[in-house]
Amino acid sequence: MSTSSPDGKFTVAGDADGVLETPYLNSELPNLLHRIAEEGGYAYATMASLAATGDIRAAEAAKEMAWEQLHSGPWNSVVPIWRDAYSTSCMHLAKIHYGNCEFNQAIKVLDMGIIMGGMMFRDDLNAAISKAMEKARRSVDKSESEIEFVSGDINVAEVQHLLPRKSLSCKLVGKSSALSLEAFLKDHYLSGSPVVIRDSMDHWPAKNKWNDMNYLRKVAGFRTIPVEVGKNYLCPEWKQELITFSEFIERIRSNDTTTVETTYLAQHQLFDQIQELRQDIVIPDYCFTGGGEIRSLNAWFGPAGTVTPLHHDPHHNILAQVVGKKYVRLYPASLADELYPHSETMLCNSSQVDLDNIDEKEFPKILDLEFQDCILEEGEMLYIPPKWWHYVRSLTTSFSVSFWWSGSEKLDG
Numbered sequence: 001m002s003t004s005s006p007d008g009k010f011t012v013a014g015d016a017d018g019v020l021e022t023p024y025l026n027s028e029l030p031n032l033l034h035r036i037a038e039e040g041g042y043a044y045a046t047m048a049s050l051a052a053t054g055d056i057r058a059a060e061a062a063k064e065m066a067w068e069q070l071h072s073g074p075w076n077s078v079v080p081i082w083r084d085a086y087s088t089s090c091m092h093l094a095k096i097h098y099g100n101c102e103f104n105q106a107i108k109v110l111d112m113g114i115i116m117g118g119m120m121f122r123d124d125l126n127a128a129i130s131k132a133m134e135k136a137r138r139s140v141d142k143s144e145s146e147i148e149f150v151s152g153d154i155n156v157a158e159v160q161h162l163l164p165r166k167s168l169s170c171k172l173v174g175k176s177s178a179l180s181l182e183a184f185l186k187d188h189y190l191s192g193s194p195v196v197i198r199d200s201m202d203h204w205p206a207k208n209k210w211n212d213m214n215y216l217r218k219v220a221g222f223r224t225i226p227v228e229v230g231k232n233y234l235c236p237e238w239k240q241e242l243i244t245f246s247e248f249i250e251r252i253r254s255n256d257t258t259t260v261e262t263t264y265l266a267q268h269q270l271f272d273q274i275q276e277l278r279q280d281i282v283i284p285d286y287c288f289t290g291g292g293e294i295r296s297l298n299a300w301f302g303p304a305g306t307v308t309p310l311h312h313d314p315h316h317n318i319l320a321q322v323v324g325k326k327y328v329r330l331y332p333a334s335l336a337d338e339l340y341p342h343s344e345t346m347l348c349n350s351s352q353v354d355l356d357n358i359d360e361k362e363f364p365k366i367l368d369l370e371f372q373d374c375i376l377e378e379g380e381m382l383y384i385p386p387k388w389w390h391y392v393r394s395l396t397t398s399f400s401v402s403f404w405w406s407g408s409e410k411l412d413g
């Protein structure tokens with residue numbers, strides 16, 4: 001049973017550790033509620049004050065009110081303070097679950113606060129997650145043996161039928177071992193030319209850890225993550241779901257039964273969310289050569305058969321292949337007009353052409369275009385210059401990390 005003290009902190013009888021400390025939230029809450037009331041959120045402010053005393057119904061109601069505000073229009077038109085209001089309510093609810101020893105529920109609600117909420121109380125949320133994870137882990141069966149993802153050797157002839165037409169028959173992306181920073185800058189970054197860099201991530205802890213499902217389950221199993229379900233994001237049946245990392249690992253394991261739709265943890269800033277996984281990777285020095293700024297680190301984790309359709313991104317990109325293999329095809333930025341981009345603003349960085357099933361009548365030019373491609377092997381990193389079009393298909397269970405960075409104006413012009 002949890003009880004609350006006048007300052008809103010929770011204590012649990014007989015369990016000195018039964019409190020989630022939230023120093024920043026405690027000091028900032030009155031100010032936040034005042035500002036929200038000024039925005040017209042009186043009802044929220046009242047509920048949130050009650051929630052701070054441990055009232056679970058009030059905590060749920062406040063969370064619901066903030067959720068409605070987050071979904072009242074396009075994401076970028078949401079008044080930012082409502083994002084902090086949402087994470088505040090998640091925190092209040094998590095404290096109550098934690099006090100009741102419902103650690104998985106506490107973690108779930110804290111993750112929602114991280115994924116959907118603002119940055120104001122991020123440190124409190126992260127600290128609370130670490131504490132709840134520690135508790136949750138104690139109840140996990142420790143006897144599980146190591147289960148490795150099987151990525152095995154791929155025979156190109158065996159996978160050729162899975163790849164788009166003409167794959168691996170034209171120009172392959174060059175592979176370079178121990179590429180110096182100077183050579184990268186001169187021959188690739190400045191000249192806008194892709195390259196596969198070998199032997200540059202052997203020291204990453206992730207290299208030895210991420211192919212062990214039990215490790216991933218241990219550090220992230222209880223965490224909630226957004227996944228994509230369906231063929232790819234351009235298909236009408238495609239949807240997004242929020243599931244736990246453990247549920248996702250189970251889906252990967254059962255993916256070879258053809259009835260299950262492909263689930264992909266794609267383009268998610270997982271390393272902002274899960275600190276332990278962030279410690280397993282290292283930002284490659286190549287990302288700093290142009291004097292620019294890191295824009296985002298994204299995780300791409302899924303079974304064999306995930307497809308990211310042909311599209312381009314505005315930034316320099318190093319796609320690091322930690323577990324498994326992927327087929328990647330690249331078209332230069334200069335071919336944009338011949339690649340049939342979608343006309344709607346939201347999708348204008350994606351091609352209308354489905355490379356897995358090309359409609360030759362509608363898109364006759366595509367078959368004659370020159371491209372470069374490769375099989376990106378475990379332990380290799382691919383440099384994709386800004387605006388280069390890319391199509392990516394996983395050939396095995398695969399976990400990649402992309403590092404997007406912007407160049408300095410001086411160098412990029």
Ligand SMILES: O=C(O)CCC(=O)C(=O)O
Pocket residue numbers: 300307308313317319390392393400402
């Ligand atoms: O690995 C993938 O599926 C896509 C990666 C990608 O599009 C990127 O890193 O920008």
Ligand SMILES: [Fe+2]
Pocket residue numbers: 311312313390
């Ligand atoms: Fe991309």
